Amino acid sequence: MDVFSPEIWQSIGLTIELASVTTVTLLIIGTPLAWWLARSTAWWTEAIAAIVALPLVLPPTVLGFYLLVLLGPDGPGGWIASLWGGRTLAFTFEGLIVGSVLYSMPFVVQPIRNAFAAMGNRPLEVAATLRASPRRAFWTVAVPLARPGLLTGAILGFAHTVGEFGLVLMIGGNIPGRTRVLSVAIFDYVEQSQWREASLLAGSMVIFAFAVILTMTLIDKRSVRTIR
Known part of the structure; x- marks a missing residue:
């Protein structure tokens, strides 16, 4: 199979769509959560933070197993799917979004929480003296x-x-056009001994990972220069 076949581009498009929807959802959910974790003085704040961070140490198959139960026809996911005539959220794109949001949450919440904590109280105190409401101070400061x-x-x-x-293999399987993302496609190529296709896709993922790390390093250096 040609690595640039429609099936591969379908997996690439599905992966980008999943990552984009997950990232936007996590920013919407994770930003207020990170703000609360950074500002709260309640004794149980760190317990909530530990729950958010669980995917960092839990094997993906463990989280995938529980999500499979919850998203299946006998769990809450079955009831939710029934609202539009479905039977289950498992092995669907919507189920992948739910799983990806939970699995990637600590990677989004923790950097934002650290940024809010490093900011300190002084900027908000100054905003308060200028009669800015807490909501306005949050968005503008x-x-x-x-x-x-x-x-x-x-x-x-x-x-x-x-x-x-x-995680995606556990709750999504390997359904072309629905749940067959890039990581699963690489696994599929290896199983079929299609080494050229697997090598090209794996190499692309290595380049992507390098670009991500380099970008984060540059952001960190720029942040340090800004603070100074």
């Missing part, structure tokens, strides 16, 4: 100051979603 953390979180979330394998 906190978010611009935390921009490097937001950018790092977005890049990490996107890259981590692109590189997912164990």
